Amino acid sequence: MDDPVNDRNVTQALRRGFLGRCPCCGEGRLFGRFLKTVPACTTCGQPIDACHRADDAPPYFTMLLVGHLTVPMMLAMQMETRLPDIAYLAIWLPVTGLLALALLQPIKGAVVGLQWALRMHGFETPHADPIQVPQSAAMGLGTASTLPGRPGLGTGGAVT
Numbered sequence: 001m002d003d004p005v006n007d008r009n010v011t012q013a014l015r016r017g018f019l020g021r022c023p024c025c026g027e028g029r030l031f032g033r034f035l036k037t038v039p040a041c042t043t044c045g046q047p048i049d050a051c052h053r054a055d056d057a058p059p060y061f062t063m064l065l066v067g068h069l070t071v072p073m074m075l076a077m078q079m080e081t082r083l084p085d086i087a088y089l090a091i092w093l094p095v096t097g098l099l100a101l102a103l104l105q106p107i108k109g110a111v112v113g114l115q116w117a118l119r120m121h122g123f124e125t126p127h128a129d130p131i132q133v134p135q136s137a138a139m140g141l142g143t144a145s146t147l148p149g150r151p152g153l154g155t156g157g158a159v160t
């Protein structure tokens with residue numbers, strides 16, 4: 001009984017999300033932009049953006065991980081070397097910032113994957129019964145005028 005839609009493997013979903021792939025099929029992209037998830041997977045149709053509630057969890061886990069990686073290295077370097085304080089800042093501020101930026105998207109992807117695997121929030125139903133997503137939004141071509149509740153910006157004509 002191998003049903004990839006209804007059998008949700010937590011480890012696999014975490015890995016797929018971490019790699020920026022749809023937690024359901026592992027093929028479609030999870031992110032349209034840096035931290036903006038796609039409305040739905042373009043491969044399997046799994047609704048994503050309206051279903052997850054990652055909220056503050058990705059930055060929290062990113063700070064937790066980056067802090068636990070960089071602080072011991074900073075302390076070890078400070079005990080082993082005799083550099084001026086400005087040198088430590090010049091080394092560790094960019095390392096810390098770049099590491100946080102590098103990990104934020106994968107960690108958000110893993111959080112979304114975990115929520116999918118645990119059927120949290122909007123992921124509780126199999127996507128065989130998906131939330132209706134406008135085709136243009138699902139393709140990542142959505143514009144403000146095609147989204148419900150967001151009127152278009154106008155084209156400059158037909159002003160009454």
Ligand SMILES: [Zn+2]
Binds near residue numbers: 024025041
């Ligand atoms: Zn998919």
